[in-house]
Amino acid sequence: MLVMLGVDRLDMIKGIPQKILAFEKFLEENPNWRDKVVLLQIAVPTRTDVPEYQKLTSQVHEIVGRINGRFGSLTAVPIHHLDRSLDFHALCALYAVTDVALVTSLRDGMNLVSYEFVACQEAKKGVLILSEFAGAAQSLGAGAILVNPWNITEVAASIAQALNMSAEEREKRHQHNFHHVTKHTAQEWAEMFVSELNDTVVEAQLRTSKEPPELPQNDAVERYLRSGNRLLILGFNSTLTEPVDTSGNRSDQIREKNPNLHPELKEHLTALCNDKKTTIVVLSGSKSEVLDKNFAEYDMWLAAENGMFLHHTKGDWMTTMPEHLNMEWVDSLKHVFEYFTERTPRSEFEIRTTSLVWNYKYADVEFGRLQARDMLQHLWTGPISNASVDVVQGSRSVEVRPVGVTKGAAIDRILGEIVHNKSMTTPIDYVLCVGHFLGKDEDVYTFFEPELPSDANMAKCKPIDAPKLPTEKKAPSKLPATKSGPKSSQTKTPKPSPAPDKRTVNNHSSGSSWRASPEKVKEKEKMAWSVLDLKGDNYFSCAVGRKRTSARYLLGSSDDVVSFLSRLAKGT
Numbered sequence: 262m263l264v265m266l267g268v269d270r271l272d273m274i275k276g277i278p279q280k281i282l283a284f285e286k287f288l289e290e291n292p293n294w295r296d297k298v299v300l301l302q303i304a305v306p307t308r309t310d311v312p313e314y315q316k317l318t319s320q321v322h323e324i325v326g327r328i329n330g331r332f333g334s335l336t337a338v339p340i341h342h343l344d345r346s347l348d349f350h351a352l353c354a355l356y357a358v359t360d361v362a363l364v365t366s367l368r369d370g371m372n373l374v375s376y377e378f379v380a381c382q383e384a385k386k387g388v389l390i391l392s393e394f395a396g397a398a399q400s401l402g403a404g405a406i407l408v409n410p411w412n413i414t415e416v417a418a419s420i421a422q423a424l425n426m427s428a429e430e431r432e433k434r435h436q437h438n439f440h441h442v443t444k445h446t447a448q449e450w451a452e453m454f455v456s457e458l459n460d461t462v463v464e465a466q467l468r469t470s471k472e473p474p475e476l477p478q479n480d481a482v483e484r485y486l487r488s489g490n491r492l493l494i495l496g497f498n499s500t501l502t503e504p505v506d507t508s509g510n511r512s513d514q515i516r517e518k519n520p521n522l523h524p525e526l527k528e529h530l531t532a533l534c535n536d537k538k539t540t541i542v543v544l545s546g547s548k549s550e551v552l553d554k555n556f557a558e559y560d561m562w563l564a565a566e567n568g569m570f571l572h573h574t575k576g577d578w579m580t581t582m583p584e585h586l587n588m589e590w591v592d593s594l595k596h597v598f599e600y601f602t603e604r605t606p607r608s609e610f611e612i613r614t615t616s617l618v619w620n621y622k623y624a625d626v627e628f629g630r631l632q633a634r635d636m637l638q639h640l641w642t643g644p645i646s647n648a649s650v651d652v653v654q655g656s657r658s659v660e661v662r663p664v665g666v667t668k669g670a671a672i673d674r675i676l677g678e679i680v681h682n683k684s685m686t687t688p689i690d691y692v693l694c695v696g697h698f699l700g701k702d703e704d705v706y707t708f709f710e711p712e713l714p715s716d717a718n719m720a721k722c723k724p725i726d727a728p729k730l731p732t733e734k735k736a737p738s739k740l741p742a743t744k745s746g747p748k749s750s751q752t753k754t755p756k757p758s759p760a761p762d763k764r765t766v767n768n769h770s771s772g773s774s775w776r777a778s779p780e781k782v783k784e785k786e787k788m789a790w791s792v793l794d795l796k797g798d799n800y801f802s803c804a805v806g807r808k809r810t811s812a813r814y815l816l817g818s819s820d821d822v823v824s825f826l827s828r829l830a831k832g833t
């Protein structure tokens with residue numbers, strides 16, 4: 262005898278009459294199954310004093326009675342209907358012995374029963390028939406048989422399909438759902454929720470914070486000249502690139518897809534890169550190929566895809582990606598990005614190794630914004646509703662990346678690698694961090710935030726209670742002997758691949774891995790911290806072309822960045 266199970270509050274939205282009627286139709290059409298399957302319906306009483314609910318109870322009892330009368334025999338009753346709840350252990354036991362669970366909600370926010378059923382089915386690998394109108398259909402839909410509960414014929418056919426399903430197919434479907442239920446736990450949800458909540462706090466602070474002042478260029482140049490070990494972190498797009506017309510006018514002029522390095526920067530950048538006391542890192546969202554194309558000739562560090570890939574222009578690319586970066590969501594999102602790219606003239610869609618980016622910089626601004634709004638709605642209610650991803654909305658773009666991929670999160674690892682590679686023993690005492698970064702990536706500004714500058718006016722311009730990392734980045738009295746540190750074994754070039762998690766080879770023993778072991782990463786991060794001796798006045802974070810920012814200062818455009826860098830290079 263196979264067991265089918267329904268567990269619902271006895272409520273109109275649960276579609277209990279529809280479920281029982283579908284079961285009746287199934288028995289009608291499949292006489293061979295009579296006496297071989299039983300439907301156990303636990304109908305937990307609710308709002309029993311409300312006449313509509315009393316009516317529903319009578320209606321259900323009447324249908325159950327009729328069906329049992331019609332298909333029952335001396336030895337078997339097709340439906341066991343219980344107007345009661347069960348204690349949790351009994352319920353779990355019941356879930357575990359069930360062959361087919363039947364959820365026919367006409368409307369349901371989520372439907373916990375489907376998750377509980379899947380969680381208890383590790384041994385049995387039963388089938389879940391699930392209403393497409395239950396929220397759970399979004400996450401368990403791929404493993405379940407989805408039905409429209411109003412369509413009695415369809416539900417009856419699905420019951421037949423479930424009962425006759427081969428063991429292999431049951432296993433496959435179960436594994437899909439079991440993986441989902443065990444991976445996306447309440448703990449994971451809570452972490453994501455808190456992280457999103459924190460983001461909204463940061464965004465709100467940015468909205469209410471005062472506009473920072475212009476970069477005090479004279480002071481920044483003077484301090485640069487007086488310091489012994491400088492670190493310059495530069496963004497790429499709209500920071501070091503030639504200005505482009507993004508007025509949103511409808512023009513069909515042909516333009517390069519990727520922006521190019523500002524033509525007036527070359528000479529100054531060369532001079533800065535050749536200065537032994539200066540280390541330059543271009544930290545960009547762009548792919549490694551784009552950065553190589555623009556910066557290969559300079560003696561500097563390139564950090565592509567928001568710091569997930571790193572190399573010195575004379576060395577090989579390596580990854581700084583966290584071990585378990587999940588990119589499973591990419592495939593289900595691609596078609597959404599394609600859909601909006603096709604329908605938004607002059608918008609672009611880029612698949613990076615660690616993110617998907619839709620950019621409407623060159624499209625009609627108003628139309629682009631409307632499309633972006635629709636796209637976000639589409640994303641949130643569909644493919645990413647259960648994925649650990651961040652949707653990063655720019656002024657003219659939408660990006661999706663795994664949670665935790667930000668420039669600020671990567672900088673620790675980048676610094677560790679640079680300090681180790683250069684065998685740096687003099688503390689870094691000057692940091693300039695300039696970019697036209699997305700809000701999410703502004704964490705790179707706060708990463709370096711040391712003590713507040715002595716200037717009282719400056720202090721006022723800082724966002725109140727902005728989230729801060731340790732208040733001062735200071736070297737211990739003794740610097741580590743970095744020269745004897747282990748040599749990096751990361752020696753491969755990142756190749757564009759749609760599924761980076763598949764190529765995170767961690768073959769330390771062979772020495773061919775291009776991901777450092779967690780121990781090595783930690784060691785290098787520690788090293789980075791120990792060579793930072795940054796006083797507030799020697800720290801210049803600067804947002805380009807933005808007004809609301811957590812950076813200390815502003816510059817208007819990439820033209821201003823070039824002119825400032827030329828002053829640093831010339832020492833004027």
Ligand SMILES: O=P(O)(O)OC[C@H]1O[C@H](O[C@H]2O[C@H](CO)[C@@H](O)[C@H](O)[C@H]2O)[C@H](O)[C@@H](O)[C@@H]1O
Nearest residue numbers: 496497498545546622655656657658697698699
């Ligand atoms: O990472 P970078 O190379 O330094 O560039 C910064 C970001 O540039 C792009 O975003 C900017 O342009 C978008 C399109 O106009 C706009 O929506 C966003 O607000 C800007 O920040 C790029 O899309 C990002 O991936 C870069 O991180």
